[in-house]
Amino acid sequence: MGAAASMVDKERKKPLDGSDVATPRGTSAVAEVARLRALLAAAAEPAAPAFKSVHTTTANIHHRTFGDSAKPCVLFIHGAASSALTWYNQVDYFQGNYFVIAMFWRGHGLSTLNGHDSSLLDPVNFGGDVIAVLDEEAVREATLVAHSMGGFCAIRAAFEAPDRISAIVM
Numbered sequence: 231m232g233a234a235a236s237m238v239d240k241e242r243k244k245p246l247d248g249s250d251v252a253t254p255r256g257t258s259a260v261a262e263v264a265r266l267r268a269l270l271a272a273a274a275e276p277a278a279p280a281f282k283s284v285h286t287t288t289a290n291i292h293h294r295t296f297g298d299s300a301k302p303c304v305l306f307i308h309g310a311a312s313s314a315l316t317w318y319n320q321v322d323y324f325q326g327n328y329f330v331i332a333m334f335w336r337g338h339g340l341s342t343l344n345g346h347d348s349s350l351l352d353p354v355n356f357g358g359d360v361i362a363v364l365d366e367e368a369v370r371e372a373t374l375v376a377h378s379m380g381g382f383c384a385i386r387a388a389f390e391a392p393d394r395i396s397a398i399v400m
Contacts, residue, residue, distance in 0.1 A: 281340055284359075284366040288350050291359045292340035293333035295367060297325035303369045305331040305360065309378025313339035320375070331372075333363050335383065353379070357386030364394060373397040 284291045294314060304324055306317040314332035324330050334341040336350065336359055343350045360383055364372055373396050374384040381400040388395040 282366065283340075284362045286344075286359065286362050288344050288355060289336035289359060290342045290344065291333060291336060291363055293331055293363050293366075296321050296330040296332075297328055299329045299367065299369075301327065301329045303331065303364075303367075303372035304328045305333065305363065305369075305372045305374050307333060307360065307374060307376040307380035307383050308335065308338070309376075309380050311338075312378070315339070316377075317375075329367075329369070331363060331367060331369075333360070335359065335380075353382050354386065356383040357388075357390045360384070360387035361391050361394060370394065371396045373399065375399045 279294050279296060281292045281294055284293070292314075306314065306320060308314055308316045314334045317332045321330050321332055335356060337343055341359075360374065364370075371394055374387060376384040376398065377400065381398075384395075384398045384400065388398060
């Protein structure tokens, strides 16, 4: 043990670690230091971008953007029963050199359907959702990165707007 860990108030037989020192908040000095460290750490973290949404006639599509919109765009499309959160490790890697968009499909994550008709979940609609997000962010051309069922969405978007999709990575 270090010297600080072994220091003891010989009269009260308590460790001299600040745990018995009350602060104006009524907490121990140790708890107060931990609280202040947590506040400082939170202040140092960059704020996460807010979710944005695109409202189409059949769905409300939520997405997040990262990085500089003047840079080339990479749009990440998740697989079935997943969410845009799937891509956050990749977002961290790419956002320095690209404008990154991570979107939720209709009916997944924060994205919703406008109605209860099951045909609204027909994957044929998903390509238009990708294009709607690109339009909302004023992106002329993007590389789509997709996995699993997201690959179908990417192919469908390229089919519907071939001039807007520069590449697909699956």
